[in-house]
Each structure stands twice: as structure tokens, then as C-alpha cells.
Amino acid sequence: MNRNDLQQIAINWFEQQNWVPFAFQKQVWTAFLQGKNGLLNAPTGSGKTYALWVAIVLEYIRKNPDYLSEHKKGLKAVWITPLKALSIEIKQAAERFVEGIGVPLTVGIRTGDTDQKERAAQKRKMPDLLITTPESLHLLLASKGYDQTFKNVTAIVIDEWHELLGSKRGVQSELALSRLKTIASQLRIWGISATIGNLDQARQVLLGPDSSAFENSTLIRANIKKRIKVKSIIPKKMETFPWRGHLGLHLLEEVIPIINKSKTTLLFTNTRSQCEIWFQKILEKHPEFAGEIAMHHGSINKETRIWVEHAIRNEQLKAVVCTSSLDLGVDFAPVETIIQIGGPKGVARFLQRAGRSGHQPGKESVIYFLPTHAIELIEASALQKAVKDKIVEDRVPYLNSYDVLVQYLTTLAVSNGFFPEEIFPEIKSTFCFQSITKEQYQWVLNFITMGAQSLQSYDEYKKVEIEADGKFKVNSRGVAMRHRLQIGTIVSDAILTVKYMKGGFLGSIEEWFVSKLKPGDVFTFAGRNLELFKVKNMQVLVRKSNKKTAKVPSWMGGRMSFSSEMSELLREEMYLANSTSGKSRELNALNHIFEKQRQDSIVPGPGQFLIETFKTREGYHAIFYPFEGRFVHEALGSLLACRISLLSPITFSIAFNDYGFELLSDQEIDMQQVLDNDLFTTDFLSSDLRKSLNATEMARRKFRDVAVISGLVFTGYPDKLLKSKHLQSSSQLLFNVFKEYEPDNLLFQQAFTETFEHQLEEGRLQLAMERISTQTILWKRCQKPTPFSFPIITDRLREKLSSEKLADRIRKMTIQLEKS
Structure with missing residues (x-):
């Protein structure tokens, strides 16, 4: 059979489903049948799974024209996914096609969730097509005779390659591929990637930069215009002194009509603790949602997660509060609306989440942005620009791991x-x-x-x-x-299982959180208030509690930083605050904050770097605004503190957020001396950083x-x-x-x-300091905290105070500042 005849088999099957293949799907089929390796770049929900499954099956038909009478057993293709949750869907897509055209290929899954009986069956007889994770693939390489298992494999597909690329799981995948290339002489390697900036480098990493696999490869981009509508939820009344910490709950009632008018809504939070709190609060204020709302995050047990995923598919749920556990590839056609609670800190993550709604070719994705504090509206404005101009982050690959x-x-x-x-x-x-x-x-x-x-x-x-x-x-x-x-x-903190004293398993929690609890303490988990009985044999034994107040678990992965692209977009939006026209409705909604900031200090422009100093009863504050993300600010704050202390002996406490950092001391910094001594120089950066941090x-x-x-x-x-x-x-x-x-x-x-x-992102720190050295430094001596400085100061207080005391303290501070 020639290539056209083979492709006609697929086209006929597509017609039976009332579908028309996209140009990029046909391009992949052609390139694969020509023996090429490659990277497919396509948006979420555009049919990329069929682009490669179809190619693999057509290649099998070409090599085995008598496949109905003479089916050769053994592994023929491996599909690697970073998430176990995706494997069932990928299997269903493959089975739908092979059964639809009557090819006797079997499809199996091999992940950490695969039971012992199924593994033993696979050991005796491998499926024709195997879906697995990077870890499970290495476990197969650790079994005797793996070379015989893989020798007839003609294709390896690595799904969501952008997710693996900037991690050691990517390195793991590179090493596995280097071995399989030698064992399987007919091997074709393909990656699938959604939103990523450095696509050419991604293909190099996948195939090996100087290999024959790279020379015989292609990059195929799906030219599908995915329409994404971004809507900001702008509070009717907005504080003049914004602070991070109320998790956006003051806008809860704005969310209810959005949920009511959509078939299904996913509410994305950045942390598991925020997910738990939002779920609790929605049910508390709107008990009518009981049974129609669920929660999904990585620490909830597998059975519950799978139930939630099926319930979304079957349109049984009105809303799901979730974390990045539902970020990738999960195909839920009924999802109409996404709500992003708080800044997602990166363009790619935002686009990925937006793509969860309207997850079908040609459908519009709708995403609402709910700011947890006023200044996050600048992020909303920046994200809208990024969506319009198609700006996406690079993923940085690891070297010499x-x-x-x-x-x-x-x-x-x-x-x-x-x-x-x-x-x-x-x-x-x-x-x-x-x-x-x-x-x-x-x-x-x-x-x-x-x-x-x-x-x-x-x-x-x-x-x-x-x-x-x-x-x-x-x-x-x-x-x-x-x-x-x-x-x-993947190395995480030791994980403990949460279990009722009599009865079921609820999920898992990090040891460092449990280590802070005493028996009798009540905490919220999996949407319930639980009382700790005791910790025994890596199990947290609990019973239900009727207490209203409870501690909310926090997970180590909770604090994310801006990507460099996001920082740049944010600075550009900030500079627009001073112009009279061309501003987004988000920036216009913040006019009163910018006005107050101008009264007390300034709103910096493109060539300006702002430093503010003022005194409160806590001491002398110096606030710097690079707008570079919290990781860069943590390093830059420590570096500056170290360099200042060389000029005169002085100790600081350091606070930082995504917009800037604060040096607080009991004595005044001689800021003129700081500026005269060029403390933002990149000279001796590495050695000073080593000392300071x-x-x-x-x-x-x-x-x-x-x-x-x-x-x-x-x-x-x-x-x-x-x-x-x-x-x-x-x-x-x-x-x-x-x-x-x-x-x-x-x-x-x-x-x-x-x-x-x-x-510490030393490279980014270097670039930030080089940029600052070209700007005019504006030092403003202020009488009191400014709207820009307020979120940084209150962030430091949260380390010392409980949430109730913090809210009271901030309320008092705000009243004082607004009076003055």
C-alpha cells in the first residue's frame, strides 16, 4: 500500500466520526510514514493524540499487509505521558481508532497505579501499544531481557514534552531514548508540545543535538487559531492599600453567577491549601451546591480523583475547585468556563488552563481572572496582552545531572x-x-x-x-x-497517608505540616474538618470534627514565582499606568491606587527604578521595586543587604513578593552612600551571592x-x-x-x-541588575507606607501572626493610612 492509500484509511474513519482531519494531522502522518522523527506543536484540545496514534497504526498496516491472518505479537509502540491521569484517555483514543478500522492491536497501561496482576500479565505478553510514564519506562529497563522487549518498537511518543523538558524527568527520558535508539533499529521518536517558547531547542533536547535522529527530523506546528477570551472579575469596591492573603474570598459571590450559567466550571487555585479553603467556603455560603461541587488536587486519593474526572466527563458536576492536577491534557468536553483564582505566575500555565474550556477543535476558551488583591489586576492586563501577542515562556533544560x-x-x-x-x-x-x-x-x-x-x-x-x-x-x-x-x-517531603481511625483512606499530606500538629488539633483536608488522633507507621489517624475553625494544610510547592516573560509583561503594563490613553479596563480600575501612589511617591516609568524609604514603629524600611518575581527578589535582597553591611555594620530582616523587596532595620540606611557605591553592579556577583545567601x-x-x-x-x-x-x-x-x-x-x-x-536563577538576577544599571534610580523619602509597599510589608507580618490577628492588624494599618 502506498502512502495515499494508507492515509485514505484514516480519512474514511474520520468521516465516519463526522470529523475532518486537520492539515497538521495529515502532515504528521506523511512525515511519520516517510520515516522522520519530529516535534508536534499544537494547542490543547486540537486532536494531537490522533495525529500520532493514526500514524503509528498506519505504519503497522504498511509493514504487515496480512495483519488479519498473521498478527505478530509483541511491543510495537510506547507512549510516554508525564501524568498517570492522562493514560486512560490516551488508551481510549487508541482503542477507538484500532477497533474502528478493525486492526487487532492491543493497548495497555503501565504506571505506578497498574496492579501486580496486570504487570505479571504484561511480563508474559506485552501489549502492542503501551502507555507509560518516564519512571515506569525506567523500571522496564531495569528488568532482565528488556532489549528483547523493545527490539521491535517502531515508535516512541513523548506527550506534554514541554512539561518534562525543564525537569530531571526530561533527563530521565533523554537517557531512556538514547538506549532505545540503539536497541530498536526502526525507531521513530516524536514529541508533542503545547505552549512553549523555545521549540527548536525542545526538539534538540528530545532527539539529541548532533544525532542522526535530529538530522532526520521535522517540526510541525498546528496552525489552529485557538480563540481565548480573558475576562477579569473587577471588584465593585477596591482597597487603596492592597494586601496578599485573603485568597480572593471577598469575590466569592461574584463567582456564583458564573458557575450557575455554565455547564461545568473549573476553579483553578495555585496551592492545595487555597483549593481546600475555596471548596469549604463555597459550600458554607451555598449549601445548595452539595453533591454538585467537588475538589481535585494531587494529595487526594486516586479513587476520588478518578471519580471526579469521570463525573466532569458525564456532566454530573457543576464546578470543581482544583490545582495544577487538572492542568495537563485532561479532555473534558463539558467544561465551558475556567476561573483562575490569583495570578498564575506564568503565561504558559494560564494558556494551558484556559485550554481546559472549550476543549474541542474550533471552540472558544473562556477564562475569568479573579484577583486575590488589587495589584494582581496588572497581571490580568499583562496576561491579556500575552494571549493576544502569543508570548510564551522558554523551558530551560538541565545539563550534567x-x-x-x-x-x-x-x-x-x-x-x-x-x-x-x-x-x-x-x-x-x-x-x-x-x-x-x-x-x-x-x-x-x-x-x-x-x-x-x-x-x-x-x-x-x-x-x-x-x-x-x-x-x-x-x-x-x-x-x-x-x-x-x-x-x-521526583523527590518530595516524606508523604503520610491520612486515614480515618475506623474506615477509609482520604489522601496524603506532607510530613512537615503534620509535624506542627498535636493530637486533638483540627485541620481541613479533602473538604472535611478532621481531628488528629495520632501519627503511627506513616499514617495520620483522624476522626471527623464539628469544630468550625481549623488549620489548613500547606504544601511545600505552594509559592511560585513569576517567569521572566511574565515579569517583562508586568513592567510594561506598570509603565502604561502613567499614560492617559491605551489603558486596559483593569488598569483603569486601579486609577485610585495609582493616584494615591503618586501622592505619596511615584509610579515609575520605563527608564526608572524606584526605591522608597520611610519609618514606622517597626523600624526603618527601604523598599526596592525591580518587578522581577519573588525568587530573583529573594536573592537580590540578600545580596544588597550583604553589600550594604560591608559599608556600615547593620542587620536587616528581608521581605519580598513578585513586585519588590524590603530591607527593614532598626537604624537608617545611608541611601546616598548605597547609590554612590554602585551596589547594583554585577561585578563579583557569584562570590557575593555565595556569601550573602x-x-x-x-x-x-x-x-x-x-x-x-x-x-x-x-x-x-x-x-x-x-x-x-x-x-x-x-x-x-x-x-x-x-x-x-x-x-x-x-x-x-x-x-x-x-x-x-x-x-536562585542567577542568570535572571544578572540580567535584572544589568537592566537596573541602565535606569535612572529614583529614591523617594516617604512619610508612610505607600500602596505599592503595602503588600510587601503585610507579607512579612504574616510569618509572625495568625490569620485572624493579621487581618485585624492590617485593618488597623489601613484605617490609619487612609486617615492620613
Whole structure:
């Protein structure tokens, strides 16, 4: 059969569904049948799943024209998804097509949720098409004879590649692909990516920058105009002194009519705790929604999450309050409306969430933006511009993640074993390890066979043996079992399960939150008020409570920072505040705040950098406004504090948010001296940053993740996980040993590199300081806090006060400021 005949099979099937294939779907089918690799860039809900499933099935028909009488068993294609929740849908799409055209291909799922019976069945007989996650793929590479399992695979598709790209799961995927390219000679590699800025680099990372796979590849963009309507919910009455902390609940009644007039609404919150609070408050104020509203976040148990997903599909729910657990790929046709509560901190995340509504080709997506405080309306205005001008963030890939490499080589040693000289070219062909030297590779090999130089006397670190023929192999069953239990790169705080004393399992919660509770304390979880009875064997035993006030769990992932693109858009909007025309309705709604800001200080323009100083009963405040996001401000605040203290001995407490940072002291800063000494210079940036931030302490915390991924520290067996403080103390002990005796240890060095590159975003800090050095610095001596400074000051207070006391304190401060 030629290509046209094959494509006609798909076109006929599309017609039976009353669909017409998009141009990009046909382009993918053609490129795949030509033997090309590639990256498909298409918006959410545009039919990208069928672009690749159809191509894979057509290729099978071409190679096996007698497929009805002679079906060859065995794995033929692998579909990798970052989220287990997506696998059922992907399976349904594949089955719908193969059954529709009568091809006898079986489809299976292999994730952490797959039960033991199903895994055993797969071991005996693999499905033709397998849907899996990066972790489960590595677990397959850790099983003996994996090369026989994968040798006839003709296609690997990595879905949501933009999500994996900027993480160590992306590195994990790169290494797996480097191995499979060697084993499966007919292999075609395709990635699917939605919103991302650096598409060409994304394709390089996927295929390997200098590989033949990259040379024989194509980038296909779906030219589908996805209409996105952004509507801001503007409060009728707005405070003049905005503060972060009321979670947007003052606008709850504005949300109810939106929910009522839509078939289904998803309310996206940025944190799990905010999700819990909104769910509780809607039910409290509107009990008529009982049974029609649900909650979805990553810590709720699997059964409940799956039930919620089915209920959305079947139009049983009016609204779902959720977090990023529903961000990706979940295809809910009935969802009409999205409400984003608070700034999403990034354009891509906002677009991804908008795409959840009208999730069908040609349908308009509607997203409402609900500001949690007034100044977030500037973000709403900036996001509208980004949507209009199609501005999206880059995802920064990881380089030289030696912890992932150590884990991967141990995986190969657990299964068939490996010869180092055969594997080295494969590793070097990946984007992450393109610059790895022979010496660094030898260090990693020494590490897995002997432990680090300073740990050679301890047998537990000698995991891999070198056999007589030079093969590297794990022969200990205990080592192999512990390694398989720990495959993966997602390291979180120790997770405890929440369970009724008599009865069911409710979900999971991070240990650091539970460690702050005493028996008898009441906390909100999964939409219920629960009283803690005791913590035993990694389980939090609870009973229902009728108490009205309860603590809300917070999760470590709760504080996100602006992306650099978002920061730039925000600055541009801020500069527009001074113009008389061309302003959005959001900026016009903030006129009274800008007016008050001008009375007390200024609203900076494009070439200006604002510094405000004033005195309160707390001390002397100096506030700086780079508008660069909280991570950059945390680093810049510490750096500046360190440089000022070199001029005169002075100690500061530092507060920061996405707009600026505050240095608070009991003595006045000589600001003229600060400006005269050019303290914003980028000279000696790295060394000053190391001094100012206690980089060793930050790297020590980062090293815990590196130690777990590389297998230096064992996290425990499933029913007996180690507490995070034990993990932390084990990894700290190793960190101290390396610091003292082996400072050139690659894993020790990696902890510092990741701290600066990914946590502190040193590159962004450098660019911000270069920008500030070209601006005119305007120092305003103010009599009292300004509207711009107010959110930063109140953010610092929240660390010290309970939420009730904080609200009272802020109310008093606001009354005083408005009087004056």
C-alpha cells in the first residue's frame, strides 16, 4: 500500500466520526510514514493524540499487509505521558481508532497505579501499544531481557514534552531514548508540545543535538487559531492599600453567577491549601451546591480523583475547585468556563488552563481572572496582552545531572548489565550530557562500583560489580530491589497517608505540616474538618470534627514565582499606568491606587527604578521595586543587604513578593552612600551571592534530592518510609563528609550548581541588575507606607501572626493610612 492509500484509511474513519482531519494531522502522518522523527506543536484540545496514534497504526498496516491472518505479537509502540491521569484517555483514543478500522492491536497501561496482576500479565505478553510514564519506562529497563522487549518498537511518543523538558524527568527520558535508539533499529521518536517558547531547542533536547535522529527530523506546528477570551472579575469596591492573603474570598459571590450559567466550571487555585479553603467556603455560603461541587488536587486519593474526572466527563458536576492536577491534557468536553483564582505566575500555565474550556477543535476558551488583591489586576492586563501577542515562556533544560546518570547506569546494571565503552557514546549523544568528559564518566563508574572516594571503606555504596569480561552488573538481589523501589527523579517531603481511625483512606499530606500538629488539633483536608488522633507507621489517624475553625494544610510547592516573560509583561503594563490613553479596563480600575501612589511617591516609568524609604514603629524600611518575581527578589535582597553591611555594620530582616523587596532595620540606611557605591553592579556577583545567601545551607538542602536520586540515601520500603528528618540528617552527614574530604565530588558540586541555576536563577538576577544599571534610580523619602509597599510589608507580618490577628492588624494599618 502506498502512502495515499494508507492515509485514505484514516480519512474514511474520520468521516465516519463526522470529523475532518486537520492539515497538521495529515502532515504528521506523511512525515511519520516517510520515516522522520519530529516535534508536534499544537494547542490543547486540537486532536494531537490522533495525529500520532493514526500514524503509528498506519505504519503497522504498511509493514504487515496480512495483519488479519498473521498478527505478530509483541511491543510495537510506547507512549510516554508525564501524568498517570492522562493514560486512560490516551488508551481510549487508541482503542477507538484500532477497533474502528478493525486492526487487532492491543493497548495497555503501565504506571505506578497498574496492579501486580496486570504487570505479571504484561511480563508474559506485552501489549502492542503501551502507555507509560518516564519512571515506569525506567523500571522496564531495569528488568532482565528488556532489549528483547523493545527490539521491535517502531515508535516512541513523548506527550506534554514541554512539561518534562525543564525537569530531571526530561533527563530521565533523554537517557531512556538514547538506549532505545540503539536497541530498536526502526525507531521513530516524536514529541508533542503545547505552549512553549523555545521549540527548536525542545526538539534538540528530545532527539539529541548532533544525532542522526535530529538530522532526520521535522517540526510541525498546528496552525489552529485557538480563540481565548480573558475576562477579569473587577471588584465593585477596591482597597487603596492592597494586601496578599485573603485568597480572593471577598469575590466569592461574584463567582456564583458564573458557575450557575455554565455547564461545568473549573476553579483553578495555585496551592492545595487555597483549593481546600475555596471548596469549604463555597459550600458554607451555598449549601445548595452539595453533591454538585467537588475538589481535585494531587494529595487526594486516586479513587476520588478518578471519580471526579469521570463525573466532569458525564456532566454530573457543576464546578470543581482544583490545582495544577487538572492542568495537563485532561479532555473534558463539558467544561465551558475556567476561573483562575490569583495570578498564575506564568503565561504558559494560564494558556494551558484556559485550554481546559472549550476543549474541542474550533471552540472558544473562556477564562475569568479573579484577583486575590488589587495589584494582581496588572497581571490580568499583562496576561491579556500575552494571549493576544502569543508570548510564551522558554523551558530551560538541565545539563550534567550526574545524580540521574548514576541512577540510570545502576538501572542498566540491575537488568542485563552493561559495557561502559558501549554506553558512553549513547550518553554523550544526549543534550544533557553532550559535554561530559571521559574523566567525568570514569568518576561516575567509580562511584557506582566503589562509592565515592571518601566512602570506599563502606560496602553499602559498592552496588555494581565488574565481572571478568568487563561487564558492569548488580548481582545482589537486595541492592536490585532497593534500586527498583527508588527509580524516579521526583523527590518530595516524606508523604503520610491520612486515614480515618475506623474506615477509609482520604489522601496524603506532607510530613512537615503534620509535624506542627498535636493530637486533638483540627485541620481541613479533602473538604472535611478532621481531628488528629495520632501519627503511627506513616499514617495520620483522624476522626471527623464539628469544630468550625481549623488549620489548613500547606504544601511545600505552594509559592511560585513569576517567569521572566511574565515579569517583562508586568513592567510594561506598570509603565502604561502613567499614560492617559491605551489603558486596559483593569488598569483603569486601579486609577485610585495609582493616584494615591503618586501622592505619596511615584509610579515609575520605563527608564526608572524606584526605591522608597520611610519609618514606622517597626523600624526603618527601604523598599526596592525591580518587578522581577519573588525568587530573583529573594536573592537580590540578600545580596544588597550583604553589600550594604560591608559599608556600615547593620542587620536587616528581608521581605519580598513578585513586585519588590524590603530591607527593614532598626537604624537608617545611608541611601546616598548605597547609590554612590554602585551596589547594583554585577561585578563579583557569584562570590557575593555565595556569601550573602548562605549558599552552603541552600546547597545542603538541595543535596538531599541529589542524594536520593543517585541512591546515596535509601528512602525506605513502601510500608516503612524513612521520615524526612532522617533523610535530611543522612544526606547532611554525607554533604559534610564531601565538603571536608572530597570537595571535587561531582554530586556535591551539582548541589551548588542547581542551587544557583535553578533555585536562585542567577542568570535572571544578572540580567535584572544589568537592566537596573541602565535606569535612572529614583529614591523617594516617604512619610508612610505607600500602596505599592503595602503588600510587601503585610507579607512579612504574616510569618509572625495568625490569620485572624493579621487581618485585624492590617485593618488597623489601613484605617490609619487612609486617615492620613
